[in-house]
Ligand SMILES: Cc1cc2nc3c(=O)[nH]c(=O)nc-3n(C[C@H](O)[C@H](O)[C@H](O)COP(=O)(O)OP(=O)(O)OC[C@H]3O[C@@H](n4cnc5c(N)ncnc54)[C@H](O)[C@@H]3O)c2cc1C
C-alpha cells in the first residue's frame with residue numbers, strides 16, 4: 001500500500017503497489033492485476049490501477065550505458081528526464097523529444113509516446129527509441145525494436161502501460177552545441193494569424209509553441225503569444241540546473257481563489273508581459289524554455305482539492321472552422337484557465353499503434369473542476385472533435401466516454417491482442433467497458 | 436574538513452538502498468569508488484550507473500561479507516586495487532524476524548555474524564592500516580535499535596549495540612592517529628529491508644535523505660550521527676526511561 005496520485009487529482013489515493021529495486025525482478029510471483037507507474041505526471045486515471053497493483057518503477061533509476069560519441073543512451077525505465085539531462089547536456093546532447101515537464105520517467109514517456117514543441121520536425125519520442133526490454137507477467141522478457149518483436153515494439157509505444165512493464169530502453173539523442181535556446185516571440189490576434197506564424201516557422205525552427213488566451217472574448221478572442229526557437233549555435237554548455245525547487249504551492253488553494261476574474265486578470269497580465277518581448281530574440285537556458293512550470297512544485301494545487309481536468313485534442317489542419325467553434329465553446333463556457341497551449345503537429349508518423357499524435361492543430365488546456373457542468377462541456381467538445389475526425393489524448397484524460405474513446409482509437413481492438421493478460425488500468429476499464 | 440574531489444571511497448554492502456544513494460553523491464563529487472557486495476549482477480548495474488553519472492571508472496568486488504575467513508584476502512585485494520582510500524563505508528546488514536530468532540540460535544547467530552562480527556573483523560584488518568595514515572574515515576551504519584534492547588527486535592538491537600560499543604573503543608584508539616570513526620544511527624528508512632512494514636507515518640525517511648546526512652556528517656568528521664535528526668531526541672528519552680518502567684512496556 002502507498003499513496004499514489006495522478007497529476008490532475010489533487011488528493012493521493014491509497015493504492016496497492018510493488019516497488020522493484022532491480023531490473024531482474026519477475027512479475028510472476030505478484031498477485032492481482034498490474035500496471036506500471038512512472039512518476040504520476042499523467043493527469044487522469046491512465047497511471048492508476050485501483051482494483052489491483054501498480055508497479056512503481058521509480059527505483060529502476062539506473063543508467064546502463066552512454067555512448068558519448070554516438071549519443072546513444074540506455075537506461076532503466078524509471079530514470080527521469082531530469083536525471084538524463086544532468087548527464088547528457090554537459091556531454092553535448094539533448095533529449096530528442098521532451099514534454100513540458102522534466103519530471104517524467106522514460107517508461108512513462110514511451111507508454112504515452114509523448115510529443116514536444118518539435119513535433120512538426122521530429123515526431124514523437126517513439127521515433128527515437130531504438131529498443132527496449134518488455135517484461136510480461138508470464139515471465140517472458142521481450143527485446144523489442146523495429147526488427148525484434150516489432151508488433152510489441154509498436155504496441156508498447158503509446159500502449160498506456162498495458163502491454164507489460166518496460167525494464168530498460170535505449171534512445172538516440174540529438175547533438176547540441178550550447179545549453180541555451182534562441183527564442184523569438186510574437187503576438188497574434190485570432191487563429192488565422194497563428195496558422196500563418198506557425199506555417200512560416202516550421203521550416204526553419206525546431207521548436208514552436210503558442211500560448212492562447214482561453215477566456216478573452218470579443219475583439220480579443222483567440223489572442224495569444226507565439227514562440228519559435230532553436231538550440232543556440234554558440235553560447236557554451238552549462239550543466240543542467242539542479243531542481244532546487246525554490247517555490248512550492250504548500251496547500252490546496254480554496255475554491256474561490258480560482259474564479260473568472262482571477263483567471264482573466266492572470267491571462268491579461270501574462271499576455272501583456274509576454275507582448276513586451278514581441279519581435280525580440282532572447283537567448284535563455286533550456287530549462288525555463290522547456291520546463292516553465294517545473295520551478296513551482298505542486299503547482300497543480302492552485303486548482304484546489306477538487307483538482308482539475310485537462311483536455312488535449314488534435315483536429316486535422318483542414319478543420320479550421322471546427323477549431324474556431326471549439327475555442328468559442330471553451331471561451332463561452334467560462335471554464336478555461338491559465339494554461340492553454342496551441343501547436344501545429346507535423347506529419348512525421350509515430351511507430352506507436354495507439355499513439356495520440358498526428359498531423360493537425362493541437363490544443364491543450366486546463367479546466368477547473370466544477371462537477372457536472374465541466375463534464376457536460378467536455379462531452380460537447382468531444383462531439384465536435386469526433387465530427388472533425390480529431391482525437392483526444394489519454395494521458396490527460398479522466399472522463400472521456402467509452403464511445404468517444406472507441407471512435408478516436410478504432411485500432412484499439414487490434415491493439416488489445418498485445419495487452420498483457422494480467423495488466424489493466426482504471427482508464428482502460430473505463431473506456432473499454434463504459435458506453 | 437572540506438570534501439576534496441577525487442577521493443578514494445570503499446563501500447561495503449554497496450547494493451543497500453542507502454549505499455546506492457550515497458555512492459551517487461560521491462560519484463557526483465568526482466570520487467573514485469570501489470563497491471563491495473555479494474550480488475555480482477547488481478554490482479555491475481551500479482558500476483554502469485555510477486560510471487555514466489560520473490564519467491569515471493567505478494570498480495567492484497564480489498564477496499559474501501558473512502564469510503569472515505575470506506576477509507584477509509578481501510582486504511588485501513582492496514589494498515591492491517585502491518592505494519589511496521580516504522573513506523570506508525559499511526552498509527551491509529540484515530533485519531531478522533525476531534520471533535524466528537527466539538526459536539533458532541542459527542538465525543540469531545547469522546544476525547550477530549553479519550551485523551556485528553563481520554564488521555568487527557573487517558575493521559580489525561583495516562584499522563591497523565589506517566592508523567599508519569592519518570585523515571582516514573571509517574563510517575559504519577548502525578541503528579537506533581542498538582541504543583536499547585526491546586522485546587520486538589532485541590537480536591538485531593544487540594548486533595547494533597555491540598557494534599556501537601566496538602566503535603566507541605575504536606574511535607578512542609584511533610583518535611590520536613588522526614583517524615575518524617563515525618557511528619551512524621538511522622531511524623526508520625524506506626528501503627527493501629523494511630518492505631514488509633506499513634509506512635504511513637512521518638517517521639519514515641528516504642534513503643536519499645539518510646545518505647545526504649551521512650555524506651555531510653562524514654565530511655564534518657562527526658563521531659556519531661542520528662538521522663533524521665529528531666531520533667536523537669527520541670532516543671534520549673528512550674535511553675533514560677528507568678528500567679523498572681521500561682521492562683513493563685510493550686515495545
Ligand atoms: C506540466 C506537464 C506538462 C506536460 N507536457 C506534455 C507534453 O508537452 N507532451 C506530452 O506528450 N505529455 C505532456 N505531459 C504528460 C506527461 O508527459 C505524460 O503523462 C507522461 O507519460 C508522464 O510520465 P510519468 O513517468 O509520470 O508516467 P505516469 O504518468 O506514471 O504513467 C504514464 C503511463 O506510462 C505507463 N508506464 C509508466 N512506466 C512504465 C514502464 N516502465 N513500462 C510500461 N509502461 C509504463 C503507465 O502505466 C501509464 O500508462 C505533461 C505533463 C505535465 C504534468
Ligand SMILES: NC(=O)c1ccc[n+]([C@@H]2O[C@H](COP(=O)([O-])OP(=O)(O)OC[C@H]3O[C@@H](n4cnc5c(N)ncnc54)[C@H](OP(=O)(O)O)[C@@H]3O)[C@@H](O)[C@H]2O)c1
Pocket residue numbers: 448449450451452453454472473474477498499500501502525526527528529530549576577578579620621622623624625626627628629
Ligand atoms: N531500513 C531501515 O529502516 C534501517 C534503519 C536503521 C538502520 N539500518 C541499517 O542500514 C543499513 C543499510 O540497510 P538498508 O536499509 O539500505 O537495507 P537494504 O537495502 O536491504 O541493504 C542491506 C544490504 O546489506 C547487504 N548484505 C546483507 N548481508 C550481506 C552479506 N552477507 N554480504 C554482503 N552484503 C550483505 C545486502 O545485500 P544484497 O543486495 O545482496 O541482499 C543489502 O545490500 C543496514 O546496516 C541496516 O541495518 C536500516
